[in-house]
Amino acid sequence: MIVQSAPDREEEFAIFNHLESEVRSYARSFPVVFAKAKGTHLFARDGTAYIDFLMGCSSLNYGHNPPELKSALADYIERDGITHGLDLYNEAKESFLREFRETILGPRQLDYVVQFPGPTGSNAVEAALKLARKITGRPNVIAFTNGFHGVSLGALSCTGNRHHRAAAGQLLGAVTRLPYDGYLGSAADTADYLDHLLSDPSSGVDAPAAVIVETVQGEGGLNVAGTAWLRKVAAIAHRYGALLIVDDIQAGVGRTDGFFSFEAAGLRPDIVTMAKSISGYGLPMALVLIDRQLDKWEPGEHNGTFRGNCHAFVTARAALEHFWRKDSFAAAVAEKGDLLKSRLDQITRKYNPGQASAKGRGMMRGIDLKSGEIAGQVISTAFQNGLIVETAGPKDEVVKCLPPLVIGEDQLSQGLDILEHAIESVLGSTVNIARTRKS
Numbered sequence: 461m462i463v464q465s466a467p468d469r470e471e472e473f474a475i476f477n478h479l480e481s482e483v484r485s486y487a488r489s490f491p492v493v494f495a496k497a498k499g500t501h502l503f504a505r506d507g508t509a510y511i512d513f514l515m516g517c518s519s520l521n522y523g524h525n526p527p528e529l530k531s532a533l534a535d536y537i538e539r540d541g542i543t544h545g546l547d548l549y550n551e552a553k554e555s556f557l558r559e560f561r562e563t564i565l566g567p568r569q570l571d572y573v574v575q576f577p578g579p580t581g582s583n584a585v586e587a588a589l590k591l592a593r594k595i596t597g598r599p600n601v602i603a604f605t606n607g608f609h610g611v612s613l614g615a616l617s618c619t620g621n622r623h624h625r626a627a628a629g630q631l632l633g634a635v636t637r638l639p640y641d642g643y644l645g646s647a648a649d650t651a652d653y654l655d656h657l658l659s660d661p662s663s664g665v666d667a668p669a670a671v672i673v674e675t676v677q678g679e680g681g682l683n684v685a686g687t688a689w690l691r692k693v694a695a696i697a698h699r700y701g702a703l704l705i706v707d708d709i710q711a712g713v714g715r716t717d718g719f720f721s722f723e724a725a726g727l728r729p730d731i732v733t734m735a736k737s738i739s740g741y742g743l744p745m746a747l748v749l750i751d752r753q754l755d756k757w758e759p760g761e762h763n764g765t766f767r768g769n770c771h772a773f774v775t776a777r778a779a780l781e782h783f784w785r786k787d788s789f790a791a792a793v794a795e796k797g798d799l800l801k802s803r804l805d806q807i808t809r810k811y812n813p814g815q816a817s818a819k820g821r822g823m824m825r826g827i828d829l830k831s832g833e834i835a836g837q838v839i840s841t842a843f844q845n846g847l848i849v850e851t852a853g854p855k856d857e858v859v860k861c862l863p864p865l866v867i868g869e870d871q872l873s874q875g876l877d878i879l880e881h882a883i884e885s886v887l888g889s890t891v892n893i894a895r896t897r898k899s
């Protein structure tokens with residue numbers, strides 16, 4: 461499955477090179493033209509199959525074109541169901557809301573109202589920030605190092621990444637950046653630092669409207685916040701009259717066990733943002749879940765033409781019905797997450813911790829290769845051998861595996877074999893050989 465080298469294929473990319481903006485990014489890591497996708501695989505135009513561990517950056521938690529969702533969508537289209545409904549009441553939205561209440565909110569005793577913002581994660585984050593500022597009358601928001609919350613101005617001001625921030629071309633204000641859990645090493649409790657800053661009237665940090673946090677940082681490099689830290693941050697936010705916003709856009713919808721990523725920690729965020737895999741089919745859809753008492757929006761105060769993507773409502777409902785009505789789904793995903801962990805541990809054990817270490821949670825895990833250059837070589841080698849996997853982290857040094865939650869064990873192994881060999885071919889298989897022999 462050796463992919464031709466790029467120069468031979470220049471002709472094939474002519475239209476993209478000529479007409480598509482330089483802003484394109486993922487395409488640069490995987491230079492083929494894709495034609496088809498099914499389950500765990502993407503297929504290039506020439507028929508080459510790739511195992512997909514990128515999965516639309518966690519937008520395809522049930523794999524590509526899952527049959528149960530596809531047939532629900534095909535039926536809906538066939539009977540001329542409404543495609544675009546602004547935010548009118550319609551049956552597709554009604555069925556989604558019913559299913560979301562019965563299958564997700566009800567069993568978890570979560571009393572949220574649902575806002576449909578524009579269909580991107582960034583738009584959900586914009587809405588969440590605006591609402592928190594409106595409710596509290598405070599401009600400042602606390603966001604964390606390595607957080608990623610989107611690239612529209614309000615969301616971008618909460619995003620840490622300098623490359624993205626620099627593109628704003630203007631000051632990004634009203635956000636105080638604080639160290640995420642573990643940022644200063646395991647000895648420093650950065651939640652205590654937050655508490656300290658907010659309790660000191662002379663710290664220079666004003667009481668915020670909100671604290672926005674990912675429980676596992678996706679783009680930031682798979683940093684995992686501990687349960688105790690998350691609970692402390694939630695308590696501190698509330699003590700100072702700030703709202704807790706959990707950005708569950710990447711870590712939610714089962715990616716890190718449980719439907720929501722904060723279930724294990726027992727959090728009750730005031731606002732939750734969701735997008736990526738909520739439609740289940742890769743269709744654009746975003747949600748803002750708002751504690752019922754905090755729904756202080758006036759009609760149309762935050763709007764958008766594409767708030768009602770009915771096709772996404774149909775597939776989102778089908779996904780909840782098919783996968784989430786039974787508890788067995790979350791259990792099966794957790795088991796697969798354990799399997800992923802043990803394989804990554806096994807791979808990294810061959811190297812010393814300064815070269816490779818496993819990190820992440822649930823089905824959102826990867827390998828920190830400590831160097832963006834090495835990680836880049838690894839994903840390019842993996843791609844040549846039939847695996848699509850991307851990097852994350854401040855220096856793109858973390859290879860991030862986001863296999864579909866429904867992946868079979870054999871395919872998970874196959875993908876990880878390719879990754880293991882790619883790392884071996886880049887780092888060399890003889891490193892730390894003594895330790896390998898002993899184990």
Ligand SMILES: *Cc1c(COP(=O)(O)O)cnc(C)c1O
Binds near residue numbers: 581608610735
């Ligand atoms: C992807 C992502 C966003 C932004 O979503 P878009 O749909 O790309 O605007 C926000 N927050 C997190 C945690 C994300 O992973």
